[in-house]
Amino acid sequence: MLLEDEASGKLRLPMQWGEDDVPLIFQDKQLNKAGSRIDYQLDIMRAAVGWFGDLMLTNGVAYPQHAVPRGWLRLRLLNGCNARSLHIAASDRRPLYVVGSDGGLLAEPISVESLPLLPGERFEVLVDTSDGKPFDIVTLPVTQMGMTLAPFDQPLPLVQILPLRVMASGTLPDKLVDLPPVPSAEGLQNRWLQLMMDPQLDQQGMQALKDRYGDKAMGNMQGHDMKGHDMKDEHGSMAMDHGSMPMDHSQHGKTAAYDFHNGNKINGQAFNMTKPMFDVPLGKLEKWTISGEGDAMLHPFHIHGTQFRILSENGKPPAPHRAGWKDMVSVDGWRSEVLVRFNYVANADNAYMAHCHLLEHEDTGMMLGFTVS
Ligand SMILES: [Cu+2]
Numbered sequence: 001m002l003l004e005d006e007a008s009g010k011l012r013l014p015m016q017w018g019e020d021d022v023p024l025i026f027q028d029k030q031l032n033k034a035g036s037r038i039d040y041q042l043d044i045m046r047a048a049v050g051w052f053g054d055l056m057l058t059n060g061v062a063y064p065q066h067a068v069p070r071g072w073l074r075l076r077l078l079n080g081c082n083a084r085s086l087h088i089a090a091s092d093r094r095p096l097y098v099v100g101s102d103g104g105l106l107a108e109p110i111s112v113e114s115l116p117l118l119p120g121e122r123f124e125v126l127v128d129t130s131d132g133k134p135f136d137i138v139t140l141p142v143t144q145m146g147m148t149l150a151p152f153d154q155p156l157p158l159v160q161i162l163p164l165r166v167m168a169s170g171t172l173p174d175k176l177v178d179l180p181p182v183p184s185a186e187g188l189q190n191r192w193l194q195l196m197m198d199p200q201l202d203q204q205g206m207q208a209l210k211d212r213y214g215d216k217a218m219g220n221m222q223g224h225d226m227k228g229h230d231m232k233d234e235h236g237s238m239a240m241d242h243g244s245m246p247m248d249h250s251q252h253g254k255t256a257a258y259d260f261h262n263g264n265k266i267n268g269q270a271f272n273m274t275k276p277m278f279d280v281p282l283g284k285l286e287k288w289t290i291s292g293e294g295d296a297m298l299h300p301f302h303i304h305g306t307q308f309r310i311l312s313e314n315g316k317p318p319a320p321h322r323a324g325w326k327d328m329v330s331v332d333g334w335r336s337e338v339l340v341r342f343n344y345v346a347n348a349d350n351a352y353m354a355h356c357h358l359l360e361h362e363d364t365g366m367m368l369g370f371t372v373s
Pocket of ligand 1: 298358
């Protein structure tokens with residue numbers, strides 16, 4: 001869904017749909033042996049690290065070409081992968097000028113050489129093609145567990161851009177829209193959302209990944225002692241709070257009865273379709289702290305019914321291009337704080353959701369419903 005408004009209409013951004021204003025939807029897929037269909041399986045490994053494939057598609061096609069008028073090219077990027085985070089760049093490292101994030105335009109273009117893109121996340125970038133030289137949009141290697149295998153272990157071309165002789169008419173403005181300053185979080189209602197993975201799921205899922213693909217699949221856990229990594233209490237007491245599940249890892253291999261379908265939780269509870277977790281007052285600003293302390297997984301967290309501002313992301317101030325309107329925030333082993341406000345009523349029958357956007361985490365419980373009144 002694309003929204004245009006008065007402010008966006010006044011800017012002379014590229015807007016020839018499908019020519020110099022192009023959506024790029026990236027998805028990794030795994031096909032069955034015959035290559036005839038997507039081979040989707042949810043098992044304990046996928047529930048822990050997410051489903052991933054070895055075939056990369058852009059708008060449903062492997063490595064398509066796109067001919068563009070010469071000048072400014074606007075790319076509306078969406079990471080449509082189930083679980084894989086991407087790291088977008090131009091093959092010749094020409095700058096990407098980020099003009100918009102999930103929820104709208106930024107105050108001004110932000111030039112980046114590469115752009116990390118979480119599952120479910122969107123950014124709009126402008127690229128200068130006036131030199132007429134062809135180049136690729138690529139995804140660079142990431143350290144996320146399970147996502148380091150070939151062909152993702154080196155820059156992987158996603159789409160080839162071929163500038164034509166005709167000239168484009170769009171421009172890169174110096175200023176985009178007025179972005180209100182981030183309000184103070186002082187005195188606001190603060191909600192704590194603790195993302196949790198059962199130790200059995202964490203342990204057995206990572207072991208299954210290692211058994212199947214070897215050390216090279218372990219990403220940022222490579223070379224670490226996996227056993228009991230989630231037991232380390234580096235970041236305070238919440239790291240240990242995995243609920244009342246037994247912590248005996250010697251059970252590994254004999255716990256066939258363990259049901260991973262509710263192995264992912266928020267504040268100790270797996271998703272309940274009929275029972276919202278809390279109610280938020282209509283139109284009131286709140287500070288939500290989402291914590292991923294206690295596991296080694298990336299959690300791209302998404303909140304419905306709002307566009308928020310990021311106060312801190314994994315303990316750091318947000319990067320400039322992540323400081324605008326967002327509905328996705330990275331939670332990667334530590335805490336992220338966002339300022340949210342909900343301007344529409346949501347009753348229990350039509351509750352809003354907040355969830356990890358790694359789809360297999362969400363589908364195995366890492367989601368909550370909430371009402372607004
Ligand atoms: Cu997650």
